[in-house]
Amino acid sequence: MNPAEVEFLAENNMVSIVPNFSFDRIFLISGEVGPFRAGLPVTVPVWMAINLRQRQKCKIIPPDWMNIEKLEEVKETESSSRYFTRMPSDHYMVQAHLLLQAAAEDMPRADDIRTALKDIWDMRMSKLRTSVDAFVKGGGSHARLDHLTAMEVCGVRPLLPHALDQMYRLQEAGQPLQATSQEYSQ
Incomplete structure (x- = not known):
């Protein structure tokens, strides 16, 4: 998957909004949403929440995890673990980016949330680069990394196959030389 496809998938996550209009249920391919009643929270896909917010038809309620206290806790847990x-x-990163871009004024402490998310992202990407470096230097043929998000995998996808291909080519080029040098030493 590329980043655009990951963003598409993230837009299908559900988020709560408080509409300022009333309307019956809307039937979508993925299911139904609504009914919409002014002032009463309803859960809709992120793409719909952003569209309604851009048209000033609702206020977006940030997901529970998107508050500074929870993100600081996640950051602390991530920094204390080597995994x-x-x-x-x-x-988390795509959804937060979309929601903060469309409705930062609906989010308390939006700038602090952005900073915490960036810190978490940087920490995780550093761990990922370190893991990939150790994997490549160790000459491994497979690896298992739990709890990576699709967007984080997209961050190393351009580099990893190319690096592994180059390692394979170097190994293949070195094989005949080693065999030839062993023949001469006998």
């Missing part, structure tokens, strides 16, 4: 920890959402 990847489970994130509060499989699409």
Whole structure:
């Protein structure tokens, strides 16, 4: 998957909104949403929440995990563990980016949330680069990394296959030389 496809998947996550209009249920391919009653929270896909917010038809309620206290806790857990920890959402970075871009004024302490998310992202990408480096230097043929999100995998996808291909080519090029040098020493 590429980043655009990951974003598409993230837009299908559900988020709560408080509409300022009333309307019956809407039937979508993925299911139904609504009914919409002014002032009463309803759960809709992120893409719909953003569309309604852009048209000033609702206020977006941030997901539970998208508050500074929870994110600071996640950041602390991530920094104290040498392994990847489970994130509060499989699409935390994309979902937060979309919601903050469309409705930062609906989010308390939006700038602090952005900073905490960036810190978490940087920490996880550093761990991922370190893991990939150790994997490549160790000459491994397979690896298992738990709790990575799809967007984080997209971050190393351009590099890893190319690096592994180059390692394979170097190994293949070195094989005949080693065999030839062993023949001469006998």
